[in-house]
Amino acid sequence: MKFRNLVSKRYKEVPADCQIVSQALMTRGGYIKSVGNGIFSLFPPTVRVVRKIEEIIREEMNRIDGQEVLFPVAMPAALWQESGRYTSVGSELVRFTDRSGGQMVLGMTHEEAAVHLTRDVMDSYTQFPFMIYQIQTKFRDEPRARGGLIRVREFTMKDGYSYHTTQEDLEKYYLRCHEVYERIFARAGLPEVISVASDSGMMGGKVAHEFMFVTEIGEDTLVLCDACDYRANMEAAPLIVENQTDEIQPLAKVATPDVKTIEALCAFLGIEAAQTCKAVVYRINETDQRVVVFLRGDLEVNETKLRNHLKAEIHPDVSEEGDSAITYGFLGPIGLDKSCVVVYDQSLVGIESLVTGANEPDAHLTGFNIARDVGKVAYVDVAKTYEGAICPKCGAYTISIQRGIEVGNIFQLGDKYSKAMGMQYADSDGELKTPVMGCYGIGVGRLAASVCEARHDDNGPIWPMPIAPWQVEICSLRADQEEVAEVSQSLYGALGASGIESLWDDRAVSAGVMFADADLMGVPIRAVVSPKGLKDGTIELAMRDKSKLVKVPVDEAVSMIREWITEEMARYAVD
C-alpha cells in the first residue's frame, strides 16, 4: 500500500507518559492509540503484525491437533458460579447486569466456557485426548495497566484447553505443548523466550510454566541459576537456606528503647540481621484475623507463597501502634496474642540463638531458641529467595534474580474445573470418570510489544521478517521525477505480483523525514529509488537492522529481495 494513505501518524518526540521503550516507539510510530486506561485501538501496522503472530500460533496449535473454537466474551455469571470463581476472583473480573437483570461477566480466561462446550459432547474415552483453543478478546480489570501493550486491561489472547483420561497423558501432552510454545516464540522472532516453573495461582492445579522474555522492564521476578538450568518465577522458587550452627544461649530480655526495626536492632546490639527473628504482620481479607510471619531478619516474605500456604487472600496489616492488642515493633513468638495465626518460615531452621521481640514496648529477647522456648513448630517456605542464594536444583550459591515479561503460560489444571462442573466420560469398561485438563495461554499483543522491546534501535522497531507489517518498504526519493516514479511503480507492481507485501512511500518529503518514518515502520528490507541511483541504473537495498546494504541493477532488485526474504524467514524457521 501507499504510505500516504496509511492510517497512522509518526511523531519525533517521545511521549511524556511512556514507561518503556516499546511503548514509546509504538506510540511514536503510530502503532497504538490509547482509548482509556489499559485499553488501546490498534492502527493498521499493528494489526498486520498481530495477524501474522496469530497465524503462526494457529499453525502450531493445529500441529498438536488443536481445534479452533470460539467462546463468548460476555458470559452468564452462572457459568462462573459453577466453578466457584464468581466469588473467589476479585475485582479484576468485570461483573455487569444485562437488560433483563441477568448477572454477567466479561471473560478474562475461559476454563468454564471450555468445560461447558465439551462436557455434553465428549463423553467417551474414545474421543480423548483432545485440545481446543480460541483467539479472542479478553478483559481483565487490571489495577495497574502500564507500558503500552505490555500490561493492558483488554487484550487478544490465544487460550487453549486440553482434556485427558490420565495424568500421564496430560503430562505427555503438556510437554508437546511446551515444545510448540518454544516454536511459536522462535517463529515470531523471539527465540530467547525461556520457560520458568511457576505458581498456578487462581487457575488451580500444580505444575505450571511461564514463558518469559527476560528484560529489565519486566514485571515478573525470575529466579535463574547461573550454574544449571534451574528456572522458576519468584513465587515458585523455594528458598534454600543453610544456617551455620551456632551456640545455644540462655533466653534474656534486653531493653531496646524505641528500637523498632531490624536495622535499628542490628545497629543497637551490633549483630547481623540473619541472627534475628523478624515478624511481618498480615490480615486475612475475609476474617480480618492477624497473621504473624516469623522469618530470618535479612529476608522478605513472598506474599503469594504465604497466600498459597494459608489458602486465603491476605493484605499487609496497616494497623497503627496503640490501636491493637499486639506491640508493633517488638513482636516475637513468646507471649504473642493468641488470636494471631502464627507462621514460621523455614529460614529459621537451625539457628539456635535468635534475637526477637519481647511483645512488650521497648524490649527484645536474646538467645531465643524456638525448640526450647516454643516447642515443636511446623516450618513452611514463605520467604523470597535472593541473588546468590542456593540453587534448589544444583545446590550451588548461584541463584540470579532477573526480571521478565510473561508472554505465555501453560498449566496442568488437573480436575479442578472438570470436577466442579461435572464433566464425565465413559471409560472402556463403562465406568464414569472425570477427565484432567491442561490450559495454555499466549498474549498476542504483549508478544508483539515484547518483540519490539527486544528488536529495536533508537529510531524504531526492527520487526523480524515473519511478523513484519510489510516485508519491503520502497522509498522513492523525488517521486516527482518521471524515471523515479516509473521505476518505483514497476518495482511496486513486480513485488505485488510476486506476493511480496510492500509499503511504498512516494510522498514529497525530504529524505530525512522519509527515512525516519521508515525506521519507525521497522520494515526489514528497504528499497531506495533515487535519481542518483538511477543514474547508475541501480536501486539501493538495505536491511533495517543494518546487516546489509547493496546497490543492485534495477532489474535484479526483485530477485535479490526475494532472496533476502527467504534468508530472513530461515533465520526464524524451526526444524
Place this chain on the structure above:
Amino acid sequence: MKFRNLVSKRYKEVPADCQIVSQALMTRGGYIKSVGNGIFSLFPPTVRVVRKIEEIIREEMNRIDGQEVLFPVAMPAALWQESGRYTSVGSELVRFTDRSGGQMVLGMTHEEAAVHLTRDVMDSYTQFPFMIYQIQTKFRDEPRARGGLIRVREFTMKDGYSYHTTQEDLEKYYLRCHEVYERIFARAGLPEVISVASDSGMMGGKVAHEFMFVTEIGEDTLVLCDACDYRANMEAAPLIVENQTDEIQPLAKVATPDVKTIEALCAFLGIEAAQTCKAVVYRINETDQRVVVFLRGDLEVNETKLRNHLKAEIHPDVSEEGDSAITYGFLGPIGLDKSCVVVYDQSLVGIESLVTGANEPDAHLTGFNIARDVGKVAYVDVAKTYEGAICPKCGAYTISIQRGIEVGNIFQLGDKYSKAMGMQYADSDGELKTPVMGCYGIGVGRLAASVCEARHDDNGPIWPMPIAPWQVEICSLRADQEEVAEVSQSLYGALGASGIESLWDDRAVSAGVMFADADLMGVPIRAVVSPKGLKDGTIELAMRDKSKLVKVPVDEAVSMIREWITEEMARYAVD
C-alpha cells in the same frame, strides 16, 4: 483431521426450542452451543466456516483499499458521550462500571472509536479518502434473541468506516463498497443477497442500504417491485396512494353505539375501510405526550417512519377507556383534546368524504372533509405500504411484500460523528473542514447461518465450497479391513499433501450413521472407501448436493477431487 477426535456431537432429533431450519441443523450437527440468551460458543466446524468468510471479507475490503484496525470491545463511556449516543441509545447498549468507578460501555458499533482513532492522525486533505475496518466481537443487548446465530446478543462483525472530503467522493466510494458487498456474498455462497434502500435509524445519515437474504423466516419486511428493480425495506418504502375522487358530502353526526373498531364501523355503516379516517394513538417516551396519527382506515402505521418524523422515541398508548381526556374508540380530528400531537398521513390526501370519530362516546362523523372541516394540514408519510400497492419507482400496482435477513448494511453517515467529535482536516487552501463518513457492516455469524438456511436439505447443511469447513470427507466403511484402512490413509495423506482439507471418518459405525453424520457436516465432496468398491479398485465420489456421483479408480481420486474443487470454487467466483 479425524472425525473421531472432532470436538462436537451430532443429534438425530430436532431440538425442541429451534425456531428455524438453520438453527435446528446447526444444533443437530454440533456447530453451536448456547451459553446464555443470545450467546453462543462455536464448535470447530463453525469456526472453520467463519474464518473462511472472514478471509473473503478481508480480501474484498483490501480490494477497496481498506486498512484493518482493531477497536476495543470495552470502551470508556466518555467516547459515547462525545457523540451523544451514550444517552440516546437505549438498553441495548451495555453499560458497566470498572473497578475504579469509571463508566464503561460494550461496543455494539464503533463509529466513536473510529473517529477517535483517526481524528488526530488524518488531518490533511492529502491523506483522504481512506477506509478502516475491523473484524471484532460486539455485544448488543437484544431484547429478542432468536434463531441460533441469526439474531444474537454477542456476535462477530466486520465494521468499516470511510472518510471523505466531499459528499461526491463518499457517494463514489459507497458505490464501490456496494459492489464489493455483492462480491462478498457471492463468494461466500449466497449470491442471491439483494440490497434494499433502508432507513438509517440510530446511525444517523440519509442514504443507507441493507443487504438482504430473502427468506420467509427473515425478521425484516422488504418492499420489492415485481415490475422494476425497486427494493426497499418497510421503513424506507414510501406508500404511494391514488385515492379515487369522490363527492363532497355534508358533515353529519351518526350514532354508533359501542362501535369502536374500523371493522365494526364498516359493518355498521356498510362502507369500506378505505373510506374511513382511523386514529392510532402513541405516547412520546420522554414527555408522555399523546400522539394521534390519522390515516386511511385500511392502513397501518409504520412506527419507524413516525419516530423519524417526530424525531422522538414513542410507544403505543395503552391507556384504558375512562382514564383519559380523550374518547378511545371514537377519536377524530374535530374536537380532539388540544394536548395531543396530531399527525395526518398522506394516505388521506384526496378523499373528500371520510367517516371518522366524533370525540364523544358512541358517535362518528360522516362526510368529514379535512380541508373544509379542519383547514390546511401538513400530510406526512407514516403508513406501511402493502402487497399490490403502487411502486414508488415505476408507478405500477406491483409492490410485493417479502421477508428477509439483513446480512450487511452500508450507510452514508455524513458528518454526524466527525462533527460531534471535532474531527477536522486542513484542505488544500489550509482551511479546516469536517470530513464526511460512510460505515459498512457485515454480521459474520449471521452470514454463516444464512448460508445454511439457503443451502441445506432435510439431512443437513450443504456448505458451498468457498466456506465449507472441509472440502472433502473421507468415509471409510469397515476401516477395520486392511485394504480399506490403507487406501483411506493414503488418500487422506495425498489430499493433505495437495493442500486439500479433508475430514476422515474411520469410526467403527454403520454406514447409516456415518452418512447421516456426513450429511450434517455438509462437506461438499464425499469420498467413500469400501470393501465393495475396492473389489473393483474404485472409490465412490459424490457431491453433497447430489449433483454428481461417480466411481473412480483409486489412483484417479485425488485428481478428480481437485477438478471438482476447482469447478465448485468457480461457481462462486466473481469477475
